[in-house]
Amino acid sequence: MKARSTSDRPRPADNTTNGLYGQHILSVRQFTPEVLEYIFGVADEMRTLVERFGSADLLQGQIMANLFYEPSTRTSSSFMAAMQRLGGQVIPINSVKFSSVSKGESLADTVRTLECYADVIVLRHYEVGAAAEAARWAHKPIINAGDGVGEHPTQALLDAYTIRRELGRLDNLTVAMLGDLRFGRTVHSLTRLLLRRGITFRFVSPRLLRMPDEIRQEVTGAGDTFTEHEDVHEIIGEVDVLYVTRVQKERFTDLAEYERVKDSYIITPELLREAKEQMIVMHPLPRVGEITYEVDEDPRAAYFRQMQNGLYIRMALLAAVLGRA
Amino acid sequence: MKARSTSDRPRPADNTTNGLYGQHILSVRQFTPEVLEYIFGVADEMRTLVERFGSADLLQGQIMANLFYEPSTRTSSSFMAAMQRLGGQVIPINSVKFSSVSKGESLADTVRTLECYADVIVLRHYEVGAAAEAARWAHKPIINAGDGVGEHPTQALLDAYTIRRELGRLDNLTVAMLGDLRFGRTVHSLTRLLLRRGITFRFVSPRLLRMPDEIRQEVTGAGDTFTEHEDVHEIIGEVDVLYVTRVQKERFTDLAEYERVKDSYIITPELLREAKEQMIVMHPLPRVGEITYEVDEDPRAAYFRQMQNGLYIRMALLAAVLGRA
Amino acid sequence: MKARSTSDRPRPADNTTNGLYGQHILSVRQFTPEVLEYIFGVADEMRTLVERFGSADLLQGQIMANLFYEPSTRTSSSFMAAMQRLGGQVIPINSVKFSSVSKGESLADTVRTLECYADVIVLRHYEVGAAAEAARWAHKPIINAGDGVGEHPTQALLDAYTIRRELGRLDNLTVAMLGDLRFGRTVHSLTRLLLRRGITFRFVSPRLLRMPDEIRQEVTGAGDTFTEHEDVHEIIGEVDVLYVTRVQKERFTDLAEYERVKDSYIITPELLREAKEQMIVMHPLPRVGEITYEVDEDPRAAYFRQMQNGLYIRMALLAAVLGRA
Secondary structure, three states, X not given: OEOOOOOOOOOOOOOOOOOOOOXXXXXXXXXXXXXXXXXXXXXXXXXXXHHHHOOOOOOOOOEEXXXXXXXXXXXXXXXXXXXXXXXXXXXXXXXXXXXXXXXXXXXXXHHHHHOOOOOEEEEEEOOOOHHHHHHHHOOOOEEEEEEOOOOOHHHHHHHHHHHHHXXXXXXXXXXXXXXXXXXXXXHHHHHHHOOOOOOEEEEEOOHHHOOOHHHHHHHHHOOOEEEEEOOHHHOOOOOOXXXXXXXXXXXXXOHHHHHHHHHHHOEOHXXXXXXXXXXXXXXXXXXXXXXXXXXXXXXXXXXXXXXXXXXXHHHHHHHHHOOOO | OEOOOOOOOOOOOOOOOOOOOOEOEOOHHHOOHHHHHHHHHHHHHHHHHHHHHOOOOOOOOOXXXXXXXXXXXXXXXXXXXXXXXXXXXXXXXXXXXXXXXHOOOOHHXXXXXXXXXXXXXXXXXXXXXXXXXXXXXXXXXXXXXXEOOOOOHHHHHHHHHXXXXXXXXXXXXXEEEEOOOOOOHHHHHHHHHOOOXXXXXXXXXXXXXXOOHHHHHHHHHOOOEEEEEOOHHHOOOOOOEEEEOOOOHXXXXXXXXXXXXXXXXXXXXXXXXXXXXXXXEEOOOOOOOOEOHHHHHOOOEOHHHHHHHHHHHHHHHHHHHOOOO | OEOOOOOOOOOOOOOOOOOOOOEOEOOHHHOOHHHHHHXXXXXXXXXXXXXXXXXXXXXXXXXXXXXXXXXXHHHHHHHHHHHXXXXXXXXXXXXXXXXXXXXXXXXXXXXXXHOOOOXXXXXXXXXXXXXXXHHHHOOOOEEEEEEOOOOOXXXXXXXXXXXXXXXXXXXXOEEEEEOOOOOOHHHHHHHHHOOOOOOEEEEEOOHHHOOOHHHHHHHHHOOXXXXXXXXXXXXXXXXXXXXXXXXXXXXXXXXXXXXXXXXXXXXXXXXXXOOOOOXXXXXXXXXXXXXXXXXXXXXXXXXXXXXXXHHHHHHHHHHHHOOOO
């Protein structure tokens, strides 16, 4: 996953960015525990930097192309802010369907064109494997900002960073994932990132939206344990992390089934009364009713802090792949 | 209207921004004459700065989210340029209907997400009260860039600033507002901002598009005077300010009525021959025929200077709410 | 083509930018050989600057409005990157149809509005002559980024710059243009720019898509020579430059005709075996099949280097018209 060439600009010693300099960020599978700790450490530094000074000039004069084939305001805004707070500039390409990109040009050519102008390319695409395909051609680092139902590695990183920061550790926790576990890219990536850490997984979903076989086998294969549930009450009392995702009506062919289950997947203050005092509720946002507004006041509601952490994680990744971390 | 929290960054002494630091800008009603004078003074400084140096680094490292739920090229461009000329960066969110913002997320959540990335949020929305609703949730300053037929305070400020700058004062003037006074957000806000200054208002419009009762009562309640007219010739000779807005065909159910009146609401060199030598013609732009191009050559045509003043006023507001004015 | 006014900012001595300071860039016709050499020299400096340092602060505090009435991701991205690598800022206006610009406002008013905020306006428009019309009203420099089937002067400049850089000279070459020569704006502009240099032109196209009379007469009138062909094999062995453009199916009323010719206009490694060792293949991109991917590995494939050169040429033009070259 190393970008195939580098510029002539002054670069850091090879070991200062823990091997991330010039690399693509494509999948959670590429992060060893050491690299993860390194990224979290840089993210902590970014937090300090933003809170004290607002920004820095680490990436001054560098350009990030924000290439979004499908819209995602919060992800694109988060990357944009991350680059800007490091002193860099952004070329936003959000409306791909109105652009020459859609005139039948291949992703390979689009990426090779943009790297003539930019130093790093953030790519959001609707097809699984798009980021890897882009990386095959690119001479500059590609950061995968979500490719279809495939990976969304920066989301998984910010999720893991949030757990570590909120609970002090990533190991030996009980982590419940709730909602649409079948199509939820974020819960797939996060599960993979949390393997081999002694985590007990609780997968809570309607039968129709169970965690895919592939992921369940990866959990078992890693020597970790999981149980599956339809009722959140079965596990709410023991979890350290409740990771909520949306159950979309459109996923159900049988609307009676949807009506039967939907209320079990709405998080309320009443439900949280059954939860531990030291636990957190997470959500990748946007939410549309699956966590009520009253929950926001609960100190265990971590989702806006999670959102904020996305900024620091993305700053850390940009600085690292551009050799300035 | 104070944003509910502040960052840890160094901040100015409390009194240097006349109380605007950390505040939301929601309505013209929040500007006392003192605050108005303060903003105009800062705007004058911004003019000098731009004319001499092009830009400054007052807001370097700060980020403005430009959140536009309905398109408005000139307002969004004006805010963007204002932020950039102060050394800041912008996250533009113009195509809300293509973004996750439109996936049913509440304005409250969108604002709380964006403030994780940005230091100030400029909001344009199609619903009255949207800016106040956003401000209820935001911890960073919200600047209302127009909410439906509600308020457009920065437009009113730049209008008042233009009058003061062009005519040397804001008091004891005769101000005519012409065109669509019923739906025209800008004339409503400007009227409110000019109350209690000894202004004589002349409201010139088709009967169908008269100034709403509510505004007329506010004028009377403030002890100011107004008269209403259908024919601009009745008042053109005496006005210090002729504020023109567009009469849209679509507002008329009776097209014969439209045909009868439309020509009375087109400003021409002939009409201006009846006007005083010391007066100004204003327009919020864009115009579509209601002021002929020949008028542009007239030194009394102030609308492009008015447009330019928008830059200085928005620079002043951004600097003030971010504590750098 | 001189912009009608200038700002009060410090400016360079009149002769340092070879007369380009404050000028509009509207047509290839305005470039004398001397000015061309000057621009190429500045572009060379920009290349060094980008390769060594990534960026400069020559245009710090200056703002470019990127006004695109029709979408063109690569042109707008290229201009954006050019401005950013010079330290400047950009106001992107890409979705004109969703903006107030489309509310019936004239181009003249739009330009006069944007120049209230920006220091230079890059304009892409679907109508021939739009850039000249904009320049008629503007007080700040207009750069034509393509107006309908009219001109695209910065594309022609980067094409000529690529030839000079790749082959060491612009004179006494054999230049083939291939594909859709009838509607291809880029080949029209490039042909004009290469006149009076002893170039032998080879125009290769389906009969339906021949180079227009007007251009052929300009070539002859300049004392240069051209021949026309339908079969690229007739000339591939002798050309120094093979400039490829796309043959679009939609141009043909007789699809049998299209089927008959289309394969003659696809560049493959087999075809290039007939070409000289010292020659280059160019393409304005995007391509959709008219050059196969295998060709990319050939060192004579210059189209991505050509793309990169676009950045340097646009940096040079921006620096020149803003008086900082």
